[in-house]
Amino acid sequence: MIFVLDTNVLVSAALGDGHCRDALQTALRIGKLAISTDTFLELVRVLERPRLQKYLREEDKVDFLSSYLRISKSFEPMECVLVCRDARDNMFLELALCCSATAIVTRDADFGIEFYEKIS
Numbered sequence: 419m420i421f422v423l424d425t426n427v428l429v430s431a432a433l434g435d436g437h438c439r440d441a442l443q444t445a446l447r448i449g450k451l452a453i454s455t456d457t458f459l460e461l462v463r464v465l466e467r468p469r470l471q472k473y474l475r476e477e478d479k480v481d482f483l484s485s486y487l488r489i490s491k492s493f494e495p496m497e498c499v500l501v502c503r504d505a506r507d508n509m510f511l512e513l514a515l516c517c518s519a520t521a522i523v524t525r526d527a528d529f530g531i532e533f534y535e536k537i538s
Contacts, residue, residue: 419449420491422514424507424524425460432465432482433473441523446489452517453490456509461486493517 423442430438445451464470465479495512507526514522 419520420452420517421445421449422452422457422510422517422519422522424510424522424526425457425464426525427523428461428486429464429470430525432479433470438525445523449520451486451490452493452513452519453486454493454495454509454513454516456495457513458487460506460509491517 423445427438427441431442442451462483465474465483493513493516495509495516497512497515499508499511499515501508501511504526510522510524513519
């Protein structure tokens with residue numbers, strides 16, 4: 419099983435959200451995590467936002483990012499997908515398609531039932 423974790427889940431896990439940490443640990447326990455250059459750079463950019471700095475020490479951020487790189491398998495999507503309302507979400511679909519992911523783990527409502535019916 420291969421899982422793609424959306425940035426919102428990873429950031430919440432880094433900040434200590436129990437549900438997101440559980441989702442990350444469960445995905446690791448039963449499968450592998452997929453990552454691409456684009457999804458990793460998005461995670462780095464979000465973790466650098468000034469409003470998050472008061473919640474996450476620099477060394478914790480570096481530890482989280484380096485750990486995530488170590489436990490993830492890297493893929494580089496070749497197919498461009500343009501179906502998401504928020505264009506920044508397309509990279510997660512591209513990655514999921516590239517690695518034949520079992521699931522995308524997200525808290526983003528845009529990836530709800532209506533979305534799956536739209537792309538089916």
